[in-house]
Amino acid sequence: MAGKDEIEIALVPKSQMEEIQKKLDTLNEALQDIRQNWQPKEPPVYLSRNEVAAMLGITLATLHSWDKKGLLKRYSIQNRVWYKRDEVEAALK
Known part of the structure; x- marks a missing residue:
């Protein structure tokens, strides 16, 4: 093994x-x-029912209907309903 100031040279085949x-x-x-x-x-951004309804320009009743039809996926977190922003935007497309 080479020391601090020594150089070690090894031959390696070209291939x-x-x-x-x-x-x-x-x-x-x-x-x-x-x-x-x-x-x-990025961490997901969660929106409340009211925020989603306002974003989509619909009533809470329509939002509930869309939930039942499976158009939007809802998440229950600490006894509240939330929606992921990216999923709501994707549903619009």
């Missing part, structure tokens, strides 16, 4: 170096792809 370089290139491409396409996951 093995080419294989290592190919793996490094593949890894580098994958990292670049991740850097370009990665987006941090």
Whole structure:
């Protein structure tokens, strides 16, 4: 093992170096792809029944009807009804 000020040189066959370089290139491409396409996951934004009804311009009765038909998915959290904003927006499309 080389000391602090010593240099250690190892001979590696050319074919093995080419294989290592190919793996490094593949890894580098994958990292670049991740850097370009990665987006941090944001926590869901929950809306109350009143907020959803106002957002959609409908009454609470219509919202309840849509729930029963399965047009919107509701979440019960601490005895209250909530909707995920992204799911409400997706239902509009």
